[in-house]
Amino acid sequence: xxxxxxxxxxxxxxxxxxxxxxxxxxxxxxxxxxxxxxxxxxxxxxxxxxxxxxxxxxxxxxxxxxxxxxxxxxxxxxxxxxxxxxxxxxxxxxxxxxxxxxxxxxxxxxxxxxxxxxxxxxxxxxxxxxxxxxxxxxxxxxxxxxxxxxxxxxxxxxxxxxxxxxxxxxxxxxxxxxxxxxxxxxxxxxxxxxxxxxxxxxxxxxxxxxxxxxxxxxxxxxxxxxxxxxxxxxxxxxxxxxxxxxxxxxxxxxxxxxxxxxxxxxxxxxxxxxxxxxxxxxxxxxxxxxxxxxxxxxxxxxxxxxxxxxxxxxxxxxxxxxxxxxxxxxxxxxxxxxxxxxxxxxxxxxxxxxx
Amino acid sequence: xxxxxxxxxxxxxxxxxxxxxxxxxxxxxxxxxxxxxxxxxxxxxxxxxxxxxxxxxxxxxxxxxxxxxxxxxxxxxxxxxxxxxxxxxxxxxxxxxxxxxxxxxxxxxxxxxxxxxxxxxxxxxxxxxxxxxxxxxxxxxxxxxxxxxxxxxxxxxxxxxxxxxxxxxxxxxxxxxxxxxxxxxxxxxxxxxxxxxxxxxxxxxxxxxxxxxxxxxxxxxxxxxxxxxxxxxxxxxxxxxxxxxxxxxxx
Numbered sequence: 001x002x003x004x005x006x007x008x009x010x011x012x013x014x015x016x017x018x019x020x021x022x023x024x025x026x027x028x029x030x031x032x033x034x035x036x037x038x039x040x041x042x043x044x045x046x047x048x049x050x051x052x053x054x055x056x057x058x059x060x061x062x063x064x065x066x067x068x069x070x071x072x073x074x075x076x077x078x079x080x081x082x083x084x085x086x087x088x089x090x091x092x093x094x095x096x097x098x099x100x101x102x103x104x105x106x107x108x109x110x111x112x113x114x115x116x117x118x119x120x121x122x123x124x125x126x127x128x129x130x131x132x133x134x135x136x137x138x139x140x141x142x143x144x145x146x147x148x149x150x151x152x153x154x155x156x157x158x159x160x161x162x163x164x165x166x167x168x169x170x171x172x173x174x175x176x177x178x179x180x181x182x183x184x185x186x187x188x189x190x191x192x193x194x195x196x197x198x199x200x201x202x203x204x205x206x207x208x209x210x211x212x213x214x215x216x217x218x219x220x221x222x223x224x225x226x227x228x229x230x231x232x233x234x235x236x237x238x239x240x241x242x243x244x245x246x247x248x249x250x251x252x253x254x255x256x257x258x259x260x261x262x263x264x265x266x267x268x269x270x271x272x273x274x275x276x277x278x279x280x281x282x283x284x285x286x287x288x289x290x291x292x293x294x295x296x297x298x299x300x301x302x303x304x305x306x307x308x309x310x311x312x313x314x315x316x317x318x319x320x321x322x323x324x325x326x327x328x329x330x331x332x333x334x335x336x337x338x339x340x341x342x343x344x345x346x347x348x349x350x351x352x353x354x355x
Numbered sequence: 356x357x358x359x360x361x362x363x364x365x366x367x368x369x370x371x372x373x374x375x376x377x378x379x380x381x382x383x384x385x386x387x388x389x390x391x392x393x394x395x396x397x398x399x400x401x402x403x404x405x406x407x408x409x410x411x412x413x414x415x416x417x418x419x420x421x422x423x424x425x426x427x428x429x430x431x432x433x434x435x436x437x438x439x440x441x442x443x444x445x446x447x448x449x450x451x452x453x454x455x456x457x458x459x460x461x462x463x464x465x466x467x468x469x470x471x472x473x474x475x476x477x478x479x480x481x482x483x484x485x486x487x488x489x490x491x492x493x494x495x496x497x498x499x500x501x502x503x504x505x506x507x508x509x510x511x512x513x514x515x516x517x518x519x520x521x522x523x524x525x526x527x528x529x530x531x532x533x534x535x536x537x538x539x540x541x542x543x544x545x546x547x548x549x550x551x552x553x554x555x556x557x558x559x560x561x562x563x564x565x566x567x568x569x570x571x572x573x574x575x576x577x578x579x580x581x582x583x584x585x586x587x588x589x590x591x592x593x594x595x596x597x598x599x600x601x602x603x604x605x606x
Contacts, residue, residue, distance in 0.1 A: 241440065
């Protein structure tokens with residue numbers, strides 16, 4: 001009897017832990033369902049409104065619907081809807097891992113200057129017609145944006161490899177990059193013609209309307225390449241949140257982990273920004289929402305970050321189409337307007353620490 | 356049971372030597388060895404060097420040549436307070452490094468057992484950020500124990516604990532070492548704890564080893580005067596145990 005009681009006592013934590021893990025899995029599954037619904041609604045909305053059942057029929061039984069519906073859904077709206085989820089997921093995961101390795105809640109592609117660098121790269125093409133990769137002039141804007149974003153990311157990356165450079169220094173360097181590229185962008189805007197200025201302003205607001213299947217494949221491929229890399233390091237990345245000393249004491253090569261993660265994150269942040277422009281909010285807040293929902297065990301935090309980012313941008317895409325009927329507002333602007341109230345609700349109702 | 360000996364061990368950060376010439380006889384498993392010395396003497400650096408986390412000259416010799424550095428576990432002074440993790444999760448991840456995502460029941464039962472032994476099972480599902488410094492130190496000990504090290508390097512594990520918890524933790528560690536054969540090196544500031552719980556003592560001062568041997572032989576009036584700059588006496592208490600009585604500091 002005494003032995004049975006003791007055994008029961010020692011299993012209490014185990015049972016509670018299993019229940020906690022189960023709750024998180026259910027939450028993640030719920031987010032998958034919500035994302036599917038959001039994407040379906042996103043595809044139903046547009047100049048020609050379709051019902052949800054028409055969209056679902058077109059998705060799962062495309063042979064039975066009209067050619068017009070099939071073309072609108074598959075060739076026009078689906079690339080935009082999928083671009084929203086791949087870009088949202090990529091930026092959110094990039095932000096999540098930047099916050100993890102730099103131990104800073106403010107780290108994101110936006111706050112570390114990667115988005116600002118991309119904006120400057122795009123403006124170089126839009127205002128001055130400067131192609132940083134002259135062999136592909138027809139793709140000048142996204143390539144300029146990508147090259148500048150990668151340059152900024154690599155600068156941060158190599159700065160972090162230098163001896164004596166702390167995570168705080170890296171964040172400060174990122175903020176310095178933001179100011180530098182924003183100043184250069186303002187200079188270009190000052191010198192720009194009226195038409196070029198409008199193009200730059202529109203680009204920096206972020207937009208999904210130019211999404212195409214190749215862009216979706218490229219963004220998706222980078223995401224599919226990056227997530228398993230992070231997943232393999234799930235325990236190590238989680239341990240990094242206990243502090244450098246503690247992580248090292250657990251046998252983790254902190255320097256190497258940080259470098260590898262930063263390299264992957266650079267790619268993950270630069271590609272989407274070069275295709276859709278500056279969307280700042282998702283990379284910063286997506287991970288925070290995920291963290292509040294499932295904590296920082298990367299086995300849950302990683303998929304939750306993917307889903308939060310994807311859901312946030314997909315829901316934003318829906319809202320951007322519905323605020324003014326017939327018009328699609330820039331998604332970079334709407335992201336914050338959709339995300340902030342939700343973020344506030346989570347902060348004020350969540351009793352657990354968010355950071 | 357794995358013993359440990361240090362042969363000319365030192366540590367360098369860049370070109371700057373911060374620790375040199377630490378030599379000891381074999382520190383046997385099953386007992387605790389105190390590492391004492393003033394602040395910034397090099398105690399944490401010595402631990403990091405033994406654990407392979409700091410570069411430097413010399414050799415760390417394990418008595419069982421078949422065992423590698425993975426048998427050594429360094430326990431830093433604190434565990435992250437900012438992580439959004441529960442105590443239970445933080446102990447679990449300490450045991451899971453390098454292994455798969457799947458968590459077995461046996462691993463969870465081991466965590467339950469350790470949390471109960473340290474009497475922090477009531478904190479299991481509290482967030483790390485909600486804990487006091489002392490509670491976090493106990494979590495840190497749990498994170499070290501769950502890895503089942505054969506040589507455990509504890510860096511001031513009792514500095515934030517109240518007196519009751521200090522005695523409880525040190526008594527627990529001593530009996531655990533005796534039972535499991537684990538070799539425990541423990542950095543301490545309270546010399547009475549060293550006298551009471553540790554068989555051997557290493558004294559570090561100004562980045563070098565000053566003395567090493569049985570605790571009763573090492574902690575002496577003259578050592579206290581030379582290293583700690585205090586006028587003090589080591590006397591026997593009414594229970595027949597040595598205690599340090601400090602009279603005053605030497606200006």
